[in-house]
Amino acid sequence: MTSLLPWIALLLPLASMFVILLATRSLRTLSAFISVAAVLGSFVCSCLIFFQQTSAAAAICWIDLAPLFSVPLGLTLDPLSRSMLFMVTGVGAVIHIYSLGYMSADAGKSRYFAGLSLFMFAMLGIVLANNFVMMFIFWELVGVSSYLLIGHWFERPAAAEAAKKAFITNRIGDFGFMLGILMVWTGTGSLVFTEIAAGMAKLTAHPSYLTAAALLVFCGAVGKSAQFPLHVWLPDAMEGPTPVSALIHAATMVAAGVYMLVRVGFLIDASSGALHVIAWIGTITAVLAALMATQQNDIKRILAYSTLSQLGYMVMAVGLASGQAAMFHLFTHAAFKALLFLGAGSIIYMLHHEQDIWRMGGLAKRLPITFLTFLVGTLALIGFPGFSGFFSKDAILALAYERSLPIFAFAAFTALLTAFYMTRLVVVAFFGDARSPHAARGAESPIVMTLPLILLSVPAAIGGFGFFARNFLSLPNETKPVVAVPVIALLALLIGVVSALLLYRNRTTEPVEIELFRNRFYFDELYTALIKSTQGLLAAIAAFIDRWILDGAIVRGLSGGTWGSGFLLRLLQVGNLQAYGFLFGLGIIGLIYFTVFH
């Protein structure tokens, strides 16, 4: 059955963006409501698609250079994209509503909501794309909207820098992605996912080619999902408004990399070499980011490193050849991480943009709804039994236990660290005494902001149970349930929580200082130096060549040579008859000499 619903879901946010840009830019409140209405419309369409199990959509042809190359604009509707569609529009709708409160006084509200609409359009495009080119197009568009939204407060140099950094870092990953797409296209002759899957035999015949292609495609995910070594942009992206951090840099866009890998799972899974690399990249990211998170003081940065770490888990799952486990964690993470970010936003909003957890304290009493929902999110994140994160993390741990013990060890260690830094965050921010005047006077946020918190805490709490999760995607089938895994996970959880409680209860300053973690393993410094020495040097050399060699020596040399020879010849024009006569005579003598004696 061909349906127009997915097209409507996709295009509504785009229409909203155009209406805001062209018509209602000066009417800020109206712009906001148009954007919210559009995303709600998309959400309704997504619900219909989800529950009617629609599986086909109309397609049109975009670039048609048949038989050489053609790109259809087709949408794919399978259980994967249907559930992702549902999640993206659902979380998107909640965060749009939240933004009504959070951004109510912002002068650039229209611009903000136009950006959000553009983002929703691009993100839905990634979810629905049925071929590589279309996915790449929306992939880039997501990067653009992320750039615009991180840089929303462009007056702050840090925000403008962060936006630029995010965009350029992503460009590097995207470039690898594009090469990968080209390699797949050369190998199979098609760009449409279903056709590539059908033609995989052509690729599997050349294992090293296949591995290179799969790893290049993975580069795209490394950029977008902020995996090591391109992870540096995500923490800086927290300069954007908090709802943006929740929507784009926690729940949806950064998960797009994982979604893409699952979408092309047939390609990745065919190369064991690529899987190995992917699993380890995910593991490294998970551990490093968790270590960094333990020493941060900015509430949003702690959550950002936590996001990195959880994305590492998902990529790890992809690398362990279980797209389902990755998607399961992606879904639960989307709910609880969006919840945590919005909770952080609620605190930041009520504390007049205070983000340092050491300047908070005692917030449990003053912001009760925020506290309770934040607690739900925390329990889900650290994998407390019964909460959604417990099930999805357990699935990945069980997978690692089965396939690779070293990875399992790192994953369990990361779980311990997660419990540690989240307990630290909750204890320092919500308990003890207020440590700044703003914290002492803070009060609960308006209903428009607390309602989304309550809505999101439902899936964060119960999203892991079979009856709930099974509706959304087929659960990873645990072949043989191992008792050791949940036991170790619980042990890690307990150690993390208890040690953080002992260490941070009733503290007013940081008791342990680990510079290496606080400074994020000096990755940013390393990259800055690297950029200075490569890109800067390249630019300097090229500018030098252009100015002094091409333009200076050669061009000016030629013109100087012309001018100089003219100058020398001018010396002969002395205007003196005797001199001319002398030269004339000299010439004749010379001529005679040459004709007679040679």
Next chain:
Amino acid sequence: MIAWTIYLTLAGALLALLLPRILARWVALVATAGGFGLGLAALFAQHTDFAHFTTIVRVPWVPALGMNYHLAADGISLTMTLVTGLTALAAVLFSWKVENRPNEFFFWLLLVVAGSYGVFLSADLFLFFVFYELVIVPKYFLIAIWGSTNKEYGAMKLTLYSFLGGALVFIGILVAYVTAGTLDLLQLTQFQFAPQLQAWAFPVLFLGFAVLGGIWPFHTWAPTGHVAAPTAGSMLLAGIVMKLGAYGALRVALNLFPLGFQMWSKWIAVLAVIGIVYAAAVALRQNDLKFVIGYSSVSHMGFVLLGLATANVLGVSGAVLQMFSHGVIGALLFALAGAVYYRTHTRNLNDLSLMGLSRTMPFITFAFVVASAASMGIPGFSGFAAEITILIGAWKTFPLAVGITGLGMVLVAAFTLRALKKSFFGDQTGGRVRQETRVPNGAATLAEKLGASLLICATLAVGLYPKLLLDRIMPAVETMRFLHR
């Protein structure tokens, strides 16, 4: 029908010179709008043969030497006439406020446009060359009289480079004429030149054209010329004049000497890739907004050359699409840089960054953001469609070139964002904008809004639906004889 673009523009040029000064700009507007309309009508007419270079007019001119006034058109030349009309119209709109000797200004401007139409439609080598040279002289006056920043130097440099290129082209044309005994392009493209001849005649002819197309290392005229030129001059340079070189290379050099092209195509690709990365790197170091855009032009034209070097349908079609695309985007960027300069009297990025222009010039900022996105190759704009087509084409022939080009694309993003941020979203905070640096009259005029919207719509239309042009370009490319099959 399409031949009337030339006559209409020439008539406009004469009228602009003779009528009272207040009428000059209206004459120019009508002439360029007419040219644009004709271009649109011709490109989207039903039942046109886009595949073959079809004769429109053929009148004997100097029969003794076999010269004819011979015009022809196919999908490629019609695409180029369209971008000429588009850029010219926008250039007139952005020159609406020229006060200094407007009659002559629009006269020279229209001469450039008429000459360009002529080049794109000529089917006789001599006629082609006449039009080609016709473009250079008025460019000199446009820059030397109405330009800024070292204008005499820029004008002279551009003219010398153009004449140098022209001299090489002339040698190539003479060789072709003497060997084949005809100047008719339709016959010449069937003629089999001896391989030994092609081996040396091709690089001479190609290089002659490529100088005007901004090939590395003969590109240094372009940034200097762009900076020195008045706004409309830069727009025409980027939008049309650089395309003349690339078009000539495709239409004449590649088609006359296909074997020579095969021998040298690898080297063209090398120069193209160096140009893409190198110019982007240089742009990263510039502090004059127009220099940044000038070097970005060189970088984007590198894509055209890379596309031509691939010698396959995808790459060459992409190259033609990129000529259109860069014509529109380059013209838009220069137009907006000119609009900023007109109001602030500076193009220095460090000065601009203190002014907070995003607040005082909302429309120009918005248009510049769009133009930057288009220039960076964001999907949805024509630049992406063109560059991805070229890269896919190049992937088959020069995979390594595609790899290195990626570095260039990262650099393009880096310098574009840097220039965008510095010029419009400087380091100021809302309250700290110094009053004296606030620009009094930042609002865009109606003419500027129209011109910018026109170009934005063009890049969007082609970007969203590249088939619009590719359907007309591809058939013409497919009939060319230099393709690897």
